[in-house]
Amino acid sequence: MMNVTIEQVESGVPVTIIKLVGQLDASSYLDVIETGKKLHREGTRDLLIDMSEMTFMASSGLVALHNIALLMRGEQPQDPEAGWAAMHAINRDVQNSSSFEAHCKLLNPTPAVRKTLDVTGFANLFEIYDGRDEAIASFG
Amino acid sequence: MMNVTIEQVESGVPVTIIKLVGQLDASSYLDVIETGKKLHREGTRDLLIDMSEMTFMASSGLVALHNIALLMRGEQPQDPEAGWAAMHAINRDVQNSSSFEAHCKLLNPTPAVRKTLDVTGFANLFEIYDGRDEAIASFG
Amino acid sequence: MSAITIYFPPVCLDDLAEIRRLIESAVVCLWEPGEVVTELVIAINEAVTNVLVHGYQGQPGHMVVKVSRDNAALRVCLQDQAWPFNPTAVPTPDITLPLAQRQPGGMGVHLMRQFTHRLQYRALPEGGNELVLVRQIEG
Amino acid sequence: MSAITIYFPPVCLDDLAEIRRLIESAVVCLWEPGEVVTELVIAINEAVTNVLVHGYQGQPGHMVVKVSRDNAALRVCLQDQAWPFNPTAVPTPDITLPLAQRQPGGMGVHLMRQFTHRLQYRALPEGGNELVLVRQIEG
Numbered sequence: 001m002m003n004v005t006i007e008q009v010e011s012g013v014p015v016t017i018i019k020l021v022g023q024l025d026a027s028s029y030l031d032v033i034e035t036g037k038k039l040h041r042e043g044t045r046d047l048l049i050d051m052s053e054m055t056f057m058a059s060s061g062l063v064a065l066h067n068i069a070l071l072m073r074g075e076q077p078q079d080p081e082a083g084w085a086a087m088h089a090i091n092r093d094v095q096n097s098s099s100f101e102a103h104c105k106l107l108n109p110t111p112a113v114r115k116t117l118d119v120t121g122f123a124n125l126f127e128i129y130d131g132r133d134e135a136i137a138s139f140g
Numbered sequence: 141m142m143n144v145t146i147e148q149v150e151s152g153v154p155v156t157i158i159k160l161v162g163q164l165d166a167s168s169y170l171d172v173i174e175t176g177k178k179l180h181r182e183g184t185r186d187l188l189i190d191m192s193e194m195t196f197m198a199s200s201g202l203v204a205l206h207n208i209a210l211l212m213r214g215e216q217p218q219d220p221e222a223g224w225a226a227m228h229a230i231n232r233d234v235q236n237s238s239s240f241e242a243h244c245k246l247l248n249p250t251p252a253v254r255k256t257l258d259v260t261g262f263a264n265l266f267e268i269y270d271g272r273d274e275a276i277a278s279f280g
Numbered sequence: 281m282s283a284i285t286i287y288f289p290p291v292c293l294d295d296l297a298e299i300r301r302l303i304e305s306a307v308v309c310l311w312e313p314g315e316v317v318t319e320l321v322i323a324i325n326e327a328v329t330n331v332l333v334h335g336y337q338g339q340p341g342h343m344v345v346k347v348s349r350d351n352a353a354l355r356v357c358l359q360d361q362a363w364p365f366n367p368t369a370v371p372t373p374d375i376t377l378p379l380a381q382r383q384p385g386g387m388g389v390h391l392m393r394q395f396t397h398r399l400q401y402r403a404l405p406e407g408g409n410e411l412v413l414v415r416q417i418e419g
Numbered sequence: 420m421s422a423i424t425i426y427f428p429p430v431c432l433d434d435l436a437e438i439r440r441l442i443e444s445a446v447v448c449l450w451e452p453g454e455v456v457t458e459l460v461i462a463i464n465e466a467v468t469n470v471l472v473h474g475y476q477g478q479p480g481h482m483v484v485k486v487s488r489d490n491a492a493l494r495v496c497l498q499d500q501a502w503p504f505n506p507t508a509v510p511t512p513d514i515t516l517p518l519a520q521r522q523p524g525g526m527g528v529h530l531m532r533q534f535t536h537r538l539q540y541r542a543l544p545e546g547g548n549e550l551v552l553v554r555q556i557e558g
């Protein structure tokens with residue numbers, strides 16, 4: 001069972017914070033992807049995923065992260081301006097040797113989730129922050 | 141697993157508060173009785189049992205209550221004055237039509253423990269308090 | 281889910297808290313946590329305790345627990361390999377007696393009865409006992 | 420306690436959280452909560468998920484889980500009645516690829532390997548699969 005709360009903040013760019021509360025597994029990850037899609041449709045381009053109260057994450061949770069990260073850097077056909085920004089973002093990502101996702105970042109995973117991110121290489125793809133303010137400031 | 145913390149307060153008479161933390165069942169009730177005996181040996185004559193963090197109580201817990209309550213109203217051969225007080229207490233108990241234990245009272249049981257006390261008649265034998273101050277003041 | 285069966289290895293009183301927690305986890309697979317589960321677990325704990333204390337007399341012994349649900353009730357079936365004993369034949373204690381006139385103990389079967397709607401006992405043909413605790417959840 | 424066996428009724432993905440919790444409760448009867456248990460439960464969850472998703476393909480199916488402990492290791496044996504599939508033959512994914520070049524998924528067996536010390540597979544003679552996850556706890 002996964003509960004999701006959503007918050008909008010400003011930090012140069014608008015940043016959406018999505019807090020996942022509960023257990024992210026194969027029975028709940030599609031809901032999380034749906035939430036990501038909905039946020040994207042509604043204009044979210046920079047997303048911070050608060051994992052502090054996610055008590056469990058399975059490999060299907062990684063699929064959700066993967067999916068949402070691609071969404072956040074992808075094309076937005078419904079809005080040419082955003083589309084351009086997205087293309088720009090993709091360029092930035094390609095140029096960026098660190099290869100961290102610029103538009104989807106993670107906040108405060110529990111030790112077990114952190115280890116799951118480590119052993120699957122996801123910790124090399126996503127910036128992981130301990131502090132919320134620092135995480136927000138890193139966008140834009 | 142049962143953890144026990146002990147505290148001494150004054151309220152006309154000295155009152156010992158024993159807080160039972162955890163699960164009181166057939167594997168732990170003898171330890172609680174031992175604690176009661178030890179307190180009695182060390183002079184405790186009025187006892188408040190704090191049940192607020194007792195997450196489980198089996199019928200063996202009632203045996204512990206029974207045993208400790210008898211101890212608290214019993215004779216204390218090692219001290220004539222206390223012995224007299226104890227005799228007096230027994231007289232009070234016999235005269236008291238409510239038949240509540242005067243020297244052993246209960247604080248803040250959870251709803252399930254409360255119901256266990258109810259359906260076994262123990263709620264008619266022990267005064268049960270919600271407030272700690274009120275419970276302490278009721279002694280002496 | 282409708283039914284879960286748990287086979288325990290030889291267990292004794294030291295294992296009681298873990299047995300209780302595992303059975304509670306199984307019950308919670310079938311019905312949401314709350315008063316029904318809490319009270320049913322108290323009843324189950326009394327049944328398990330009696331098997332361990334009186335049935336196996338402190339020696340480690342096997343136990344099988346099957347929890348199941350139909351629309352109207354949760355059923356917990358407890359099987360042991362101890363000497364036959366029918367707890368449903370235990371007389372109801374007098375709960376109005378003052379403390380000094382009570383024997384300590386003797387409340388276990390009473391709690392089972394209070395916190396369930398039905399107790400069903402049978403001696404197993406292959407030896408041992410089966411006690412089913414039924415707790416209604418609807419209607 | 421040394422070994423606990425749980426028989427599940429036909430289960431599907433909706434039951435996953437409860438299956439996980441019940442198995443965790445059983446593991447915790449054998450070993451104290453902490454990193455070992457947390458990681459082992461992640462591995463078990465991946466194995467169970469694969470049985471439900473790929474093995475039974477969303478149809479309800481039976482499962483038997485036996486958790487046991489010897490001095491040196493926790494063993495979790497998972498039996499199903501699905502088509503034979505040997506997860507130990509799944510190749511190791513490349514975890515150094517950038518996100519855009521990765522296929523989503525394919526991390527389940529990898530997590531099982533990372534969070535256990537050994538995986539043992541056999542096709543059951545009567546049909547179905549047995550996967551044993553071994554996690555060392557000492558030495």
Ligand SMILES: Nc1ncnc2c1ncn2[C@@H]1O[C@H](COP(=O)(O)OP(=O)(O)O)[C@@H](O)[C@H]1O
Nearest residue numbers: 330331334335365367370385386387388389390
């Ligand atoms: N499984 C059992 N095997 C043998 N005797 C039992 C069993 N269960 C209960 N009894 C007997 O029935 C009595 C009443 O049981 P119970 O109401 O649970 O109270 P208690 O166990 O506290 O005495 C016990 O004292 C015991 O003599």
Ligand SMILES: Nc1ncnc2c1ncn2[C@@H]1O[C@H](COP(=O)(O)OP(=O)(O)O)[C@@H](O)[C@H]1O
Nearest residue numbers: 469470473474504506509524525526527528529
């Ligand atoms: N029990 C199973 N039955 C059939 N196929 C399976 C089973 N478990 C795994 N597989 C196959 O192995 C692949 C890799 O599994 P896994 O590493 O868990 O990743 P994922 O399940 O996310 O694809 C699966 O995509 C599936 O094709």
